[in-house]
Amino acid sequence: MKNITIAVDEKVHRRARIQAAEQDLSMSAYIAKLLTEASTKPAHAETPYEQILALREDIRGFAVGPKISRDELHERHNFR
Numbered sequence: 001m002k003n004i005t006i007a008v009d010e011k012v013h014r015r016a017r018i019q020a021a022e023q024d025l026s027m028s029a030y031i032a033k034l035l036t037e038a039s040t041k042p043a044h045a046e047t048p049y050e051q052i053l054a055l056r057e058d059i060r061g062f063a064v065g066p067k068i069s070r071d072e073l074h075e076r077h078n079f080r
Contacts, residue, residue, distance in 0.1 A: 016031070
């Protein structure tokens, strides 16, 4: 096991210490957990297909109105 020394802002340290305590972990164990989680995530970015699936999950309740014909769409007198 390797040791790491880091320097962080006091506010960051305070928030991390609180989060570690909430999870009943020492700071060392908490940071090790964060680094382990970060290093096990896939290295590739989401594919466009994966992004579309994620967006679909976020758009619940969206509804499309009735389909209109091309002629109805281009009737200019409706917009004057």
